[in-house]
Amino acid sequence: EAQVTQNPRYLITVTGKKLTVTCSQNMNHEYMSWYRQDPGLGLRQIYYSMNVEVTDKGDVPEGYKVSRKEKRNFPLILESPSPNQTSLYFCASSYRGMRGDTDTQYFGPGTRLTVL
């Protein structure tokens, strides 16, 4: 079954304690992306990756890191989480051709993060 998985699904942590949210897809997709969703602020892109070893900043990258060492995985790292990073996080992936052609973006189930 084609899917994007995220772990953990729920996490409560404290300020400053480093954490990683994993994202994995089984569709051999080139493109992967992280978003956060906040009431009143909507969906905002954090980082995206067009392929292995290629990552770029979205609208709200501050306080986050990503890496794309393998095609299937795109972890989101919070080196020193703060309360303003409390949010619902989604990972997504999609096909990307050499000429930029693309297709359906598949979303993970979401990770609800609370930073105290």
Next chain:
Amino acid sequence: ELKVEQNPLFLSMQEGKNYTIYCNYSTTSDRLYWYRQDPGKSLESLFVLLSNGAVKQEGRLMASLDTKARLSTLHITAAVHDLSATYFCAVEDDSWGKLQFGAGTQVVVTP
């Protein structure tokens, strides 16, 4: 900077009637996406529109893209309760990969 404006933000629909959601954006782009989100759930991709004049249809939903007007519409035909959800458009700017979302349109369909 790319800005995406979606309206209306809330739409109360009567079953059986037709409605349209609008998505305007501020800079050139020929890639636009529509998503649906049910309460407490993740996002589901509805349509990918990749060129001027693109039109896609799935069931009671039809999406179109006019890149010259920088406008996409999501048309709902004969609304049914199952279509109650929040609908988002997202525009990809010219540096491929970077997406900007609209604020979302909360749709409630009542008998």
